[in-house]
Amino acid sequence: MTKLRLVAVMRLSSKAQIRGHGKERQEEDEIKDYVDELDACITDTWFVAERATIFDRPHFEALLTQGISMRRQGTIDGLILGSVDRLSRDPFDGGAVCRDALRAGLRLFFAEDRLDAFREEDQVNIISHLVASRKYAQRLKAQTMPARKARARVGKIPNGQVRWPFDYDSSRGKASPNPERARWVQKWYQELRNGGSLGSIKKTMEQAKIPAPKGGTTWSRSTIRRILSDPAIKGDFTYGFERMEAREYWEPSRRVPSEPVLIYSDKTDAILEVEEWDYVQMVLGRNKEYSRRNTQYDYSPLKGLVICPCGRKVGAYTHRKSGIGYFRCGTCxxxxxxxxxxWDSVRDWLESCISSYNVFAALVSNGMEAPDSIGQIEKQVAEDVAEIEVINESITRAIRMGVRLSSYEDRFESIIQELEVRLAQVQASLAVRQNVLNDRKEREAAVLTLESTINAFRARLPSVTDSEWRQLLLDLGLTAVIKPRSKADIMVSVRLSTLINQRIEQPVAQTGQILGGVMYLHS
Structure with a gap:
């Protein structure tokens, strides 16, 4: 008798199991014992690092698909798992997996429970295990959080985990400062007092090769900020500011913001005095307020509308020392x-165009279609619609005559064919003209809207905000193409959208100082 060829599937749902925790070894022994009882052999072992309480498990689904494919190729007979709860903790999800596998001829075995999904008497037991596993997961989740809250109420660290620079004292259930780490935190405070920064602290820790909280010798500013912001540094130990919750038990947990709850206050375990901790918070708050991310430079309404001669959009940057914004192409x-x-030069040119009604009236009027051309297209569209109605009536009459007059049969098909060809031609012509008409009407409406916007701007000049200027630039479709001719001489061509005809006379050139040179603006 041929031995069953099975692939062992082992789920490593925690870091401890990945490192070879006892649960993983116990599961491996259970599988080997059951394989021996079945007189089967293990051809391969697959590992899944996904929790069984969630439905979205792409790695597990990929392995199941691979197993089905290998079964169809005849290289394996089935899969064997440690227990039913290693497959899933939901009867619907687990039942669907079993159904798909059995339909493809892939057998499923569960070592701890000694169950074979191929046998009908075991299928009921598998569903029962899945239901019990789901209830267990719900009960465990309901009991864990209350237990932690109960420990917090009696002044103990709820989960037995403390942040760097503390150690957990299991005999008291409280945090205890690590002497060496506490001395480093006090050095951080002195460095900030002496004008240092988080970057200098980071450099000091890396030069001293002090291990970071999560291992390695690379420190980050965010890690140092988080340690210095922890009220435990001044002796106030809190809990609840990193709570993880899931809307449903099968979904991955997500961080939920919550107010920290004070567990206990013990100044004997404080590393910094209250006044020192307050000073550190003042420094951290000031750094956050004046950080580049929170004090982004105002790059003028032209941001994103400046083009390099190479065709790419020019990026907006801030000079590190002077804090002045400038445009530069990131490619060339x-x-x-x-x-x-x-922006001052472009705005001066636009103000001169808007203030002078003749200049901008010419810009706008050249973009408008003549009323006669739109009326002519509407007339052609109406003629096409009328002709289509006539052709349809002719086809109907031809069909009726063909039914009534037997002598008409020899000409019937040719007449119908000629009418259908003409109908297709007229319909195609109508579609083209209708598109042209719609495009010109939209163009006319856009130009009229632009003209009203310009008139409104003229009434509000010069008290127009930058956001209103930005909207006008977008309505005009304006882009500025910069072309440096030397280090201090830059030519800028201002382009407008296709709504405005380019065959107009160029406005008088404006000049403006750009980096000590001269900028020439041309429309």
């Missing part, structure tokens, strides 16, 4: 144009 490195000076 052209630019270094002051954002504010460029």
């Amino acid at each position: 490195r052209n630019g270094d144009v002051s954002t504010q000076k460029l």
